[in-house]
Amino acid sequence: MVVVQTADFDPAELYAALQARASGQAGATVSFIGTVRDYAPGETTRSLFLDHYPGMCEREIQALCDTAAQRWRILDAMVVHRVGELALGDRIVFVGVASAHRGDAFRACEYIIDALKTRAPFWKRETLDSGRAFWVRQHEADAAKTAQWDTRKPGHEETKP
Amino acid sequence: MSGATIEVLYFAQVAEHMGTRRETQALDGPVPASQWLAGLVARCPALAPAERLKLAVNQQHVDHEATIRPGDEVAVFEPVTGG
Numbered sequence: 001m002v003v004v005q006t007a008d009f010d011p012a013e014l015y016a017a018l019q020a021r022a023s024g025q026a027g028a029t030v031s032f033i034g035t036v037r038d039y040a041p042g043e044t045t046r047s048l049f050l051d052h053y054p055g056m057c058e059r060e061i062q063a064l065c066d067t068a069a070q071r072w073r074i075l076d077a078m079v080v081h082r083v084g085e086l087a088l089g090d091r092i093v094f095v096g097v098a099s100a101h102r103g104d105a106f107r108a109c110e111y112i113i114d115a116l117k118t119r120a121p122f123w124k125r126e127t128l129d130s131g132r133a134f135w136v137r138q139h140e141a142d143a144a145k146t147a148q149w150d151t152r153k154p155g156h157e158e159t160k161p
Numbered sequence: 162m163s164g165a166t167i168e169v170l171y172f173a174q175v176a177e178h179m180g181t182r183r184e185t186q187a188l189d190g191p192v193p194a195s196q197w198l199a200g201l202v203a204r205c206p207a208l209a210p211a212e213r214l215k216l217a218v219n220q221q222h223v224d225h226e227a228t229i230r231p232g233d234e235v236a237v238f239e240p241v242t243g244g
Binding site: 142 | 170222
């Protein structure tokens with residue numbers, strides 16, 4: 001399930017929904033929650049605005065969930081991503097993966113958030129306390145981390161053929 | 162194919178530079194994405210360098226070697242920063 005929305009989400013509700021969708025088969029559920037933090041060094045972040053490409057966002061994220069389901073033994077993956085105006089400390093994204101086994105759940109969850117950061121068409125515009133605003137640059141480390149999944153680094157090998 | 166068009170979408174900083182988020186452009190036949198993008202940067206130099214820009218055609222990521230055809234939905238944006 002992939003949802004892009006302006007409203008906040010309740011992690012407990014999403015966890016419950018993930019459990020229900022896994023029909024009692026989930027021995028392991030791993031979730032990742034991303035929140036608005038101070039991005040700029042030395043200056044406090046006041047707010048964040050997220051622009052996005054409606055339609056392509058949902059399609060890209062669903063494709064990442066499908067890839068995860070092909071590479072690892074997972075029962076379900078759920079992603080909720082917020083857009084619009086967000087304040088410091090607000091939740092941005094939820095990634096939840098249910099699996100019979102924790103190793104698959106951890107790897108699939110990490111893969112989805114890593115790949116989302118370099119493939120899903122969202123853009124962050126940060127406003128500092130001083131009022132200065134700028135579009136956030138993609139971190140080279142994020143691109144490198146996603147590339148590592150493509151080269152199938154040791155320890156992240158698939159559990160499915 | 163006279164009268165054929167493409168729908169062009171701009172996002173984030175690219176939209177700010179272009180002063181719009183969406184426009185319809187005439188396109189009479191297939192064109193290499195790199196050539197089309199060079200034309201866009203010539204029109205709006207703030208977008209340079211073109212190599213930095215990302216493209217999606219019909220909501221799929223493509224590289225600059227792709228071909229843009231009449232009827233396509235083309236999106237132009239900087240590297241994504243979600244998550």
